[in-house]
Amino acid sequence: xxxxxxxxxxxxxxxxxxxxxxxxxxxxxxARAACPTLATRPADPxxxxxxxxxxxxxxxxYTPWTAxxxxxxxxxxxxxxxxxxxxxxxxxxxxxxxxxRTRVRxxxxxxxRLGLADTQGAAWxxxxxxxxxxxxxxxxxxxxxxxxxxxxxxxxxxxxxxxxDVCETLRRLGxxxxxDLAALPRAPLAARLGTVVAQRLDQALGHAPEPFTPRPPADxxxxxxxxxxxxxxxxxxxxxIATLCRAFQPRLERRRHGARRLVLEMARVxxxxxxxxxxxxxPTRDPxxxxxxxxxxxxxxxxxxxxxxxxxxxxxxxxLEATQIEAAPESAPAGVGRSGQADDAIALLFDRLRTRLxxxxxxxxxxxxxxxxxxxVTTTDRRPGGAPALWPATALRPPRLLAPEPVDxxxxxxxxxxxxxxxxxxxVARAEGPERLVPEWWHGAEAPAPxxxxxxxxxxxxxxxxxxxxxEANARWCVRGVFP
Amino acid sequence: MSHSSSLERLRQRxxxxxxxxxxxxxxxxxxxxxxxxxxxxxxxxxGCLHQVVGADADPAEQATGPAAALGFTALxxxxxxxxxxxxxxxxxxxxxxxxxxxxxxxxxxGLPPRRIMIARARDDAQVLWCxxxxxxxxxxxxxVGQVRVAGLTAGRRLQxxxxxxxxxxxxxxxxxxxxxxxxxxxxxxxRVTPVPAAPVAWSxxxxxxxxxxxxxxxxxRPAGWRLEWNDETSALSVVAALRDGSGDPCGNAVRxxx
Numbered sequence: 001x002x003x004x005x006x007x008x009x010x011x012x013x014x015x016x017x018x019x020x021x022x023x024x025x026x027x028x029x030x031a032r033a034a035c036p037t038l039a040t041r042p043a044d045p046x047x048x049x050x051x052x053x054x055x056x057x058x059x060x061x062y063t064p065w066t067a068x069x070x071x072x073x074x075x076x077x078x079x080x081x082x083x084x085x086x087x088x089x090x091x092x093x094x095x096x097x098x099x100x101r102t103r104v105r106x107x108x109x110x111x112x113r114l115g116l117a118d119t120q121g122a123a124w125x126x127x128x129x130x131x132x133x134x135x136x137x138x139x140x141x142x143x144x145x146x147x148x149x150x151x152x153x154x155x156x157x158x159x160x161x162x163x164x165d166v167c168e169t170l171r172r173l174g175x176x177x178x179x180d181l182a183a184l185p186r187a188p189l190a191a192r193l194g195t196v197v198a199q200r201l202d203q204a205l206g207h208a209p210e211p212f213t214p215r216p217p218a219d220x221x222x223x224x225x226x227x228x229x230x231x232x233x234x235x236x237x238x239x240x241i242a243t244l245c246r247a248f249q250p251r252l253e254r255r256r257h258g259a260r261r262l263v264l265e266m267a268r269v270x271x272x273x274x275x276x277x278x279x280x281x282x283p284t285r286d287p288x289x290x291x292x293x294x295x296x297x298x299x300x301x302x303x304x305x306x307x308x309x310x311x312x313x314x315x316x317x318x319x320l321e322a323t324q325i326e327a328a329p330e331s332a333p334a335g336v337g338r339s340g341q342a343d344d345a346i347a348l349l350f351d352r353l354r355t356r357l358x359x360x361x362x363x364x365x366x367x368x369x370x371x372x373x374x375x376x377v378t379t380t381d382r383r384p385g386g387a388p389a390l391w392p393a394t395a396l397r398p399p400r401l402l403a404p405e406p407v408d409x410x411x412x413x414x415x416x417x418x419x420x421x422x423x424x425x426x427x428v429a430r431a432e433g434p435e436r437l438v439p440e441w442w443h444g445a446e447a448p449a450p451x452x453x454x455x456x457x458x459x460x461x462x463x464x465x466x467x468x469x470x471x472e473a474n475a476r477w478c479v480r481g482v483f484p
Numbered sequence: 485m486s487h488s489s490s491l492e493r494l495r496q497r498x499x500x501x502x503x504x505x506x507x508x509x510x511x512x513x514x515x516x517x518x519x520x521x522x523x524x525x526x527x528x529x530x531g532c533l534h535q536v537v538g539a540d541a542d543p544a545e546q547a548t549g550p551a552a553a554l555g556f557t558a559l560x561x562x563x564x565x566x567x568x569x570x571x572x573x574x575x576x577x578x579x580x581x582x583x584x585x586x587x588x589x590x591x592x593x594g595l596p597p598r599r600i601m602i603a604r605a606r607d608d609a610q611v612l613w614c615x616x617x618x619x620x621x622x623x624x625x626x627x628v629g630q631v632r633v634a635g636l637t638a639g640r641r642l643q644x645x646x647x648x649x650x651x652x653x654x655x656x657x658x659x660x661x662x663x664x665x666x667x668x669x670x671x672x673x674x675r676v677t678p679v680p681a682a683p684v685a686w687s688x689x690x691x692x693x694x695x696x697x698x699x700x701x702x703x704x705r706p707a708g709w710r711l712e713w714n715d716e717t718s719a720l721s722v723v724a725a726l727r728d729g730s731g732d733p734c735g736n737a738v739r740x741x742x
Contacts, residue, residue, distance in 0.1 A: 342623025365587035399589035422547035464678035484555020
């Protein structure tokens with residue numbers, strides 16, 4: 001029963017009331033006249049939505065794509081399941097439907113009607129107008145692929161998910177069956193009733209697309225903490241973060257997941273929010289490790305008059321199976337039985353450094369197929385691990401590679417015997433070279449340094465300092481590296 | 485109580501204060517008999533801090549940074565990585581000459597690129613923070629840090645972190661900027677200066693040579709050697725011992741006649 005202004009209307013009625021002549025969407029006074037013993041209770045659509053939502057969440061055991069419809073007055077509303085590609089897991093569509101119906105009935109829903117069809121519109125119609133206890137299996141209307149159109153044509157126009165007033169108009173026009181409607185020319189139909197009729201008809205028959213919008217995954221990875229008094233001390237904040245991280249642990253363990261990205265929101269007393277985000281290089285559910293990551297982001301935190309609430313959200317989680325910690329004695333040398341823990345420690349260090357220095361500042365070198373020295377190496381910010389990359393053997397390379405720094409040649413030569421570089425006069429006592437590097441013409445215009453033929457010398461000054469000297473194509477001499 | 489026994493007890497107490505209990509732990513012999521015997525542990529002690537500094541007042545090194553010291557550091561880091569079969573964290577400052585590490589060049593010094601993790605920090609303070617974090621992470625073979633200035637306090641912190649985590653720290657500091665009297669409370673301090681290579685018969689460069697001086701060594705004596713690194717055979721060898729500088733008990737401000 002709902003109340004709109006001064007009129008009380010019936011929201012939904014049960015089976016005995018229906019047989020007594022009481023129907024939904026009718027005024028309560030009419031119903032009382034028909035059935036004086038009618039018992040009413042206020043409707044609670046929010047609770048209905050919650051119940052349907054819980055059912056939809058439960059239904060993810062059949063398919064990840066579920067959605068709810070309604071609920072609305074008169075028992076409208078239902079559950080959508082897109083079982084495309086999922087039915088075989090339960091032995092086919094029929095047995096899935098039977099399993100679903102049995103389980104929902106066991107949960108206390110006495111009347112369960114299922115429609116199984118190729119389109120949403122057809123399934124909707126089948127569940128409401130075809131499914132009853134006489135169908136096989138009972139309560140399930142399965143529209144076979146070929147017979148779908150034929151079966152739909154015999155159904156009343158209400159089966160097209162049309163607004164009530166449109167249905168009313170259609171009935172007055174004498175169009176009671178979908179078949180009557182489908183036989184009509186489209187243009188006058190649209191002019192008279194709007195495009196909705198043709199659209200619903202096409203969607204039911206599969207001529208028009210109808211996107212399926214599944215519910216967002218339930219159970220958000222979110223934990224909140226509100227404080228009786230605003231907190232401001234760094235120790236208190238760290239403690240609160242640790243508490244939040246610990247709150248996730250049982251759930252992560254149960255679901256066998258680990259956190260990859262975390263966002264912490266702190267509500268200041270003055271109404272502003274502070275955001276801190278951290279990431280991990282591999283799924284982690286160790287609350288201490290997660291809390292330590294946030295430690296790096298708390299430097300210079302301006303809490304104003306204090307923080308009154310904190311929300312920690314895991315914006316990305318990944319499966320993380322439990323691992324066996326090997327029972328190696330403490331005295332075992334590193335690498336024996338404790339390699340897993342060492343890997344964990346390195347992964348955690350990697351994450352902490354990235355959080356503190358910036359995600360692009362902690363890198364590992366990886367080879368790049370090029371013989372031009374500056375493009376032979378790129379970096380990756382992925383954590384250590386995986387197959388070792390192959391580094392090609394090259395001629396001697398310096399441990400420091402500089403961008404080309406031109407030198408002032410003081411005494412000519414090949415290489416110059418005296419030159420000035422970085423405000424020092426360098427004398428070449430000995431030299432080895434040249435090593436000629438030609439451009440990688442096979443890359444075309446995208447080659448690194450496309451028109452540069454370079455000759456490289458290793459030179460040594462009388463003091464034993466060694467430099468890598470390059471003669472570029474434009475007849476410039478440059479220092480390219482420092483040898484030890 | 486006899487004079488000698490009280491002296492012995494005092495020695496033990498000093499050793500304890502200096503954290504010498506750890507020195508009973510793992511060491512990495514460098515494979516050079518002369519150097520290993522000069523080190524009281526019979527090799528490079530692991531799980532502590534070692535400082536490598538460049539040549540003092542060398543104008544060429546002011547332009548290039550401590551190049552020879554970098555080579556020696558990479559060599560030690562490579563040996564440590566092979567010994568532990570674990571990665572090396574290399575912490576440096578962004579920009580400037582420090583930030584020009586070229587992994588293939590390090591590979592030729594014996595430090596494979598797949599073992600290197602590079603952390604690029606904004607300033608010395610961040611480098612020291614990274615170093616400390618790395619030193620406390622068991623599972624790393626070594627942590628290398630390149631800083632401009634390292635003070636006594638920072639050195640002490642790193643030393644404690646290294647002892648806690650059991651990771652070996654290598655602190656690479658340009659000469660003349662290693663804080664007051666160059667002391668950072670490290671277990672050892674090595675000064676590496678380049679020397680001309682031996683002349684070769686062909687027109688080219690011979691194997692690179694460094695004067696490596698163990699300037700400070702906890703419970704050891706300073707010593708120095710001329711080492712040669714052969715890039716073709718990846719072999720380090722002692723060419724000659726340098727004149728011993730045992731006159732200075734603190735190991736500070738030792739001057740060598742090159």
